Amino acid sequence: MVLGLRDVFTAHSVLQGVIRRTPVFAVPDSTVYLKAENLQHTGSFKIRGAFTLLCDPAFRSGVVTASSGNHGSALAYAAAQQNIPACVVMPQDAPAVKVAGCRRHGAEVIFCGHTSSQRQQRAHDVARERKWAYAESYDHPRIIAGQGTVGLELVQQMRELGQVVCPMGGGGLISGIALVIKGLAPHVKVVGVEPKGAARMTFSLASGTPQVLTTVDTIADGLRVDKPGAWTFPLIQQLVDDVITVDDDDIRTAMHRLFYDHKLVVEPSGAATFAAFLAGHLNITSHTALIVSGGNIDASRLDQLVAPSGSSGENGSVSGKKESSEVEVVINEGRAEF
Numbered sequence: 001m002v003l004g005l006r007d008v009f010t011a012h013s014v015l016q017g018v019i020r021r022t023p024v025f026a027v028p029d030s031t032v033y034l035k036a037e038n039l040q041h042t043g044s045f046k047i048r049g050a051f052t053l054l055c056d057p058a059f060r061s062g063v064v065t066a067s068s069g070n071h072g073s074a075l076a077y078a079a080a081q082q083n084i085p086a087c088v089v090m091p092q093d094a095p096a097v098k099v100a101g102c103r104r105h106g107a108e109v110i111f112c113g114h115t116s117s118q119r120q121q122r123a124h125d126v127a128r129e130r131k132w133a134y135a136e137s138y139d140h141p142r143i144i145a146g147q148g149t150v151g152l153e154l155v156q157q158m159r160e161l162g163q164v165v166c167p168m169g170g171g172g173l174i175s176g177i178a179l180v181i182k183g184l185a186p187h188v189k190v191v192g193v194e195p196k197g198a199a200r201m202t203f204s205l206a207s208g209t210p211q212v213l214t215t216v217d218t219i220a221d222g223l224r225v226d227k228p229g230a231w232t233f234p235l236i237q238q239l240v241d242d243v244i245t246v247d248d249d250d251i252r253t254a255m256h257r258l259f260y261d262h263k264l265v266v267e268p269s270g271a272a273t274f275a276a277f278l279a280g281h282l283n284i285t286s287h288t289a290l291i292v293s294g295g296n297i298d299a300s301r302l303d304q305l306v307a308p309s310g311s312s313g314e315n316g317s318v319s320g321k322k323e324s325s326e327v328e329v330v331i332n333e334g335r336a337e338f
């Protein structure tokens with residue numbers, strides 16, 4: 001099977017009416033723009049690849065997948081739309097919002113282990129027992145083509161575009177986007193961002209072959225992937241201009257700023273690109289689109305990550321507590337009394 005720009009156009013037409021064309025917001029006083037996939041159905045871009053994958057008749061009788069969250073919810077949603085029974089194998093410590101996302105769309109959830117290989121093993125076993133198909137989460141041409149539709153929308157939405165910055169887990173999203181960008185606008189730079197604590201692409205690109213990390217440590221649960229994919233690695237090698245890393249503190253600051261300044265609820269993985277921008281790791285010489293890839297985070301976790309005053313560069317102390325000097329507003333029979 002070969003994968004090309006045409007597959008992304010096919011996915012784009014299949015996805016009409018299924019996904020939302022997410023908005024692009026300008027960051028004031030800059031040439032930076034945010035592509036808000038946190039506002040996508042199921043809370044991340046993953047619905048694009050999942051729905052495109054399930055259009056393959058091989059998945060008709062049932063589908064099993066291993067997921068730390070967003071791919072699972074997206075697959076559950078896509079399966080429900082196509083009347084396919086679905087089962088998602090998730091880690092024991094998956095965010096509650098992501099577990100609920102799977103169940104809400106009628107998927108069965110099985111909890112298993114902490115590592116992605118344990119989950120994949122279990123999902124393969126379930127698939128064999130039930131004679132259902134196993135669904136990859138990033139390393140499949142249909143998934144890459146589906147995720148690539150983000151790039152197609154960007155090319156349509158931004159009149160001027162010089163650079164696209166994309167988070168990297170297994171690399172499905174950036175592979176699809178790079179395929180589109182290098183096919184339609186090869187002068188546009190494609191930059192990948194991964195967490196310092198899970199820098200599998202940085203190591204793999206440096207050595208020229210896919211490397212498996214022995215430990216993965218980051219708050220970005222969607223980017224806790226220990227190796228590049230067999231499909232995604234060569235695409236990234238050929239098409240991605242630059243790969244950079246961000247640390248968890250940068251991600252926390254970015255989540256804080258996205259929440260308070262831009263009113264966007266963004267999960268750690270989704271804030272990685274904005275983190276790279278705020279930390280000064282990007283070379284902004286032209287119009288730059290940052291992919292804000294997802295917004296699935298528990299309210300308690302969001303509070304934990306964005307509330308501490310130390311995490312903000314500019315806003316100083318931010319707390320839910322009322323300052324004593326704050327003005328009291330009392331609503332009394334329709335009038336406000338100060």
Ligand SMILES: *Cc1c(COP(=O)(O)O)cnc(C)c1O
Pocket residue numbers: 044046070071138147167168169170171172173174222223267269270293294295
């Ligand atoms: C899955 C995911 C990513 C990484 O996508 P890959 O295709 O695995 O590289 C980034 N952000 C969010 C929110 C995700 O769910």
